[in-house]
Amino acid sequence: MISPFTLHRPSTLEEALSLLQRYGEEAKVLAGGSELILLCKMGFLRPAHLIDIKGISGLDRIELDPETRRVRVGGLVTHRALELSAVVRERLPVLAALERQVANVRIRNVGTLAGNLCFAEPHADPGALLMACDARVKASSVRGDRSLSISDFFVDDYQNALEQDEILTEIEIPELKDNFTGTYLRFCPAERPTVGVALLMAWSNGVCEDARLALGCLGPKPIRAAEVEGNLRQRSSEQILANAWELGAKAALLCDPSPDLWGSVEYKRQIVKTLVSRAVEQLCKRDAAYE
Numbered sequence: 001m002i003s004p005f006t007l008h009r010p011s012t013l014e015e016a017l018s019l020l021q022r023y024g025e026e027a028k029v030l031a032g033g034s035e036l037i038l039l040c041k042m043g044f045l046r047p048a049h050l051i052d053i054k055g056i057s058g059l060d061r062i063e064l065d066p067e068t069r070r071v072r073v074g075g076l077v078t079h080r081a082l083e084l085s086a087v088v089r090e091r092l093p094v095l096a097a098l099e100r101q102v103a104n105v106r107i108r109n110v111g112t113l114a115g116n117l118c119f120a121e122p123h124a125d126p127g128a129l130l131m132a133c134d135a136r137v138k139a140s141s142v143r144g145d146r147s148l149s150i151s152d153f154f155v156d157d158y159q160n161a162l163e164q165d166e167i168l169t170e171i172e173i174p175e176l177k178d179n180f181t182g183t184y185l186r187f188c189p190a191e192r193p194t195v196g197v198a199l200l201m202a203w204s205n206g207v208c209e210d211a212r213l214a215l216g217c218l219g220p221k222p223i224r225a226a227e228v229e230g231n232l233r234q235r236s237s238e239q240i241l242a243n244a245w246e247l248g249a250k251a252a253l254l255c256d257p258s259p260d261l262w263g264s265v266e267y268k269r270q271i272v273k274t275l276v277s278r279a280v281e282q283l284c285k286r287d288a289a290y291e
């Protein structure tokens with residue numbers, strides 16, 4: 001049974017931030033509630049105050065900044081809204097495709113991207129892709145706003161870098177130039193993914209100009225596989241395709257998976273190897289198809 005709490009329903013961000021400051025550790029931010037309410041029901045959390053931010057207008061926007069071409073995702077944007085957004089489908093189709101794989105449509109309709117990041121459950125999808133995109137998040141409090149890289153935002157299992165009085169109000173994703181293609185592959189035999197692989201590659205005349213590879217679900221935070229990225233840059237799609245399996249094997253050795261209910265270290269490394277080589281093959285073949 002849920003222990004008693006006071007529900008606050010602020011209609012402005014300022015009101016929400018001052019409530020959060022006033023109640024400190026006794027308060028929790030409530031967005032879609034898909035994680036928070038479960039934890040309260042199970043008795044793992046007993047907040048005396050829930051601050052429901054769903055009534056704050058403007059936080060549910062997805063916008064393309066006309067100057068910087070960055071995509072700005074408000075702190076209340078749901079997985080489903082990202083999946084269906086025309087801006088995301090046009091500027092970041094790989095994010096729309098990732099969102100389609102998250103949970104089921106019921107959870108995607110209520111669960112927010114910000115809630116997913118704030119919960120910092122290691123077995124989650126969006127973190128790896130946001131890491132590959134060099135995304136940043138905006139943390140707001142009565143003291144002002146600050147911007148954190150997604151890498152600094154994740155701290156440990158179920159721990160993020162927000163201060164007690166901060167709300168994640170925006171996720172900012174830098175522009176990906178038109179010559180980028182991307183894919184997100186995951187292995188998800190149960191409810192949550194075991195491994196997630198995000199790969200972005202920029203092509204120029206059949207040669208890989210830039211590559212970003214991030215591996216998720218293997219530990220407290222997603223990691224970038226910089227050495228593999230280096231092996232992709234300035235190589236033709238034919239050269240890369242010929243080495244796809246070796247690149248997968250290298251990524252598997254670079255990561256340090258935590259053994260858990262989802263599998264042993266060796267099992268997860270094997271999945272990394274398979275998914276990275278598949279992702280590489282997919283993007284090389286896609287590049288060839290464009291030529």
Ligand SMILES: Cc1cc2nc3c(=O)[nH]c(=O)nc-3n(C[C@H](O)[C@H](O)[C@H](O)COP(=O)(O)OP(=O)(O)OC[C@H]3O[C@@H](n4cnc5c(N)ncnc54)[C@H](O)[C@@H]3O)c2cc1C
Pocket residue numbers: 028029030031032033034035036037075076101102103104107110111112113114115116117118119123124125126162166167168169191192193
């Ligand atoms: C059955 C099921 C299947 C799932 N499958 C997947 C999956 O396949 N892949 C995947 O990635 N995820 C999966 N999830 C996780 C899902 O993505 C998250 O539950 C959802 O995104 C959380 O968002 P929410 O708005 O419901 O967060 P809430 O439950 O409202 O909040 C979660 C936590 O974040 C805090 N919080 C929320 N928003 C903010 C904010 N803006 N600022 C500060 N703190 C905040 C809350 O205080 C709470 O601690 C699954 C969840 C369920 C229940």
